[in-house]
Amino acid sequence: MIRHIVMWKMADPSDAQDRAMAIKKNLEALKGEIEELVDIEVGLNFNETESASDVVLVSTFKTREDLEIYQDHPSHKSVGANYVRPYVKERRVVDYEF
Numbered sequence: 001m002i003r004h005i006v007m008w009k010m011a012d013p014s015d016a017q018d019r020a021m022a023i024k025k026n027l028e029a030l031k032g033e034i035e036e037l038v039d040i041e042v043g044l045n046f047n048e049t050e051s052a053s054d055v056v057l058v059s060t061f062k063t064r065e066d067l068e069i070y071q072d073h074p075s076h077k078s079v080g081a082n083y084v085r086p087y088v089k090e091r092r093v094v095d096y097e098f
Contacts, residue, residue: 001038001098002061004070007053009090019087020044020055026079027057034073036066053092067095 008023010016024042031040039060045052061067070076 002064002067003094003096003098004057004059004061004067005094006057007092008055008084008088010054011087011089015087016054017044019083022083023055023079023087026083030070030073030075030079033075034070036061036069038062038066053090064097 010019012019021044024044027042028040031037037059041058043056043058045054045056059070061070
């Protein structure tokens with residue numbers, strides 16, 4: 001099994017909460033749309049320290065190939081282009097087998 005974790009820090013604090021909710025809603029909607037996606041959870045941070053990220057994605061796949069299919073899927077790319085990349089200033093990712 002593969003775990004894919006991504007954390008983002010929003011670029012503009014004035015609309016960060018609304019943008020974070022849009023990221024959560026649209027990423028979680030991929031669950032029924034991309035069959036290789038076993039599980040997905042998107043969390044919104046409440047920790048206000050400087051080192052904290054604003055949004056975290058934790059998703060699960062059966063294989064590395066399934067993760068690649070997810071990453072190349074048009075619906076996933078659309079969420080990234082419309083709801084994530086324009087509004088974040090920092091991204092961190094970890095992929096691992098378990």
